[in-house]
Amino acid sequence: MISIEVHVLYDIIRLEEKLLLNELNKRGLSAKPIRAEAISINSTINAFGLIRVAGRDKVLPLSFTYQELGLGSINSFDSLYITHDKFLTLVKLIKAGVPVPKSILLLDNEEEVLSKLGVPLVIKPTDGSWGRLVALANTIREAGLIIRSYSDNVLLGQEYVRKPKRDIRVTVVGDRAVAAIYRYSDDWRTNTARGGSAAPVKIDPELEDISVKASRATGSVYSGVDVVESDRGYLILEVNGVPEFKNVQRVTGINVAGEIAEEVARLIIS
Ligand SMILES: Nc1ncnc2c1ncn2[C@@H]1O[C@H](COP(=O)(O)OP(=O)(O)O)[C@@H](O)[C@H]1O
Ligand SMILES: [Mg+2]
Numbered sequence: 254m255i256s257i258e259v260h261v262l263y264d265i266i267r268l269e270e271k272l273l274l275n276e277l278n279k280r281g282l283s284a285k286p287i288r289a290e291a292i293s294i295n296s297t298i299n300a301f302g303l304i305r306v307a308g309r310d311k312v313l314p315l316s317f318t319y320q321e322l323g324l325g326s327i328n329s330f331d332s333l334y335i336t337h338d339k340f341l342t343l344v345k346l347i348k349a350g351v352p353v354p355k356s357i358l359l360l361d362n363e364e365e366v367l368s369k370l371g372v373p374l375v376i377k378p379t380d381g382s383w384g385r386l387v388a389l390a391n392t393i394r395e396a397g398l399i400i401r402s403y404s405d406n407v408l409l410g411q412e413y414v415r416k417p418k419r420d421i422r423v424t425v426v427g428d429r430a431v432a433a434i435y436r437y438s439d440d441w442r443t444n445t446a447r448g449g450s451a452a453p454v455k456i457d458p459e460l461e462d463i464s465v466k467a468s469r470a471t472g473s474v475y476s477g478v479d480v481v482e483s484d485r486g487y488l489i490l491e492v493n494g495v496p497e498f499k500n501v502q503r504v505t506g507i508n509v510a511g512e513i514a515e516e517v518a519r520l521i522i523s
Pocket of ligand 1: 354377381382383385387411412413414416420441442443444479481490
């Protein structure tokens with residue numbers, strides 16, 4: 254029997270990709286690391302593409318190519334298109350009844366519309382990651398200065414959620430929240446990429462429910478859902494369609510790569 258090929262597409266091979274390759278191969282798939290340096294479109298590709306590169310500009314064309322010329326893309330092109338845009342993600346979450354912070358997409362540089370959000374407020378690009386360019390404005394005037402200094406980005410204004418000095422990263426696989434961690438930080442931006450510590454979260458039914466709804470609303474097979482605790486309960490900030498999970502795996506001891514590989518194998522083999 255020839256086993257089905259999965260191309261694990263990477264730009265830097267990190268622990269996550271090594272773990273995924275190993276777990277996929279254990280499940281009878283033929284998983285190969287493929288460094289995504291160029292996309293050749295001369296012929297069809299007899300493989301699924303597991304998209305593990307960073308950045309929308311690489312993620313979308315790779316995913317589209319594997320979906321159209323290959324056997325399929327994981328996550329799908331449509332879901333990656335949505336998760337790489339924080340505003341589109343929020344629209345999908347609202348449609349699915351998932352609680353999110355009040356948000357406004359800035360189509361023009363006019364800061365006055367932001368007064369509906371109160372102060373302080375958060376300004377962030379719709380396509381950012383690792384907390385880059387996520388800024389806090391204490392006044393509408395300050396928000397205006399930030400908006401004008403970010404002239405190259407499509408921006409989102411968002412209510413500032415008064416959360417504890419932590420947020421929650423939930424890894425969702427299929428229709429289960431498989432593992433979650435608190436990310437602690439002295440910075441109000443709690444991305445682990447910015448430093449800070451982590452601890453395991455006991456996933457309660459509400460957290461499970463909204464995280465799974467959020468992941469499914471974006472069409473993701475697996476994802477990393479960012480959740481903050483507010484005085485009106487959990488709110489979801491974003492869904493990451495190419496999530497890092499090594500910290501989640503290390504801190505919780507849960508075999509997240511194994512869970513992802515299991516779901517991928519189930520989808521591909523069925
Ligand atoms: N509206 C907000 N209120 C409070 N904290 C926020 C808000 N938006 C972002 N943050 C903080 O900043 C971090 C990064 O923001 P996020 O929207 O997840 O963007 P990124 O894609 O850069 O991770 C979050 O993990 C959270 O700690
Ligand atoms: Mg985030």
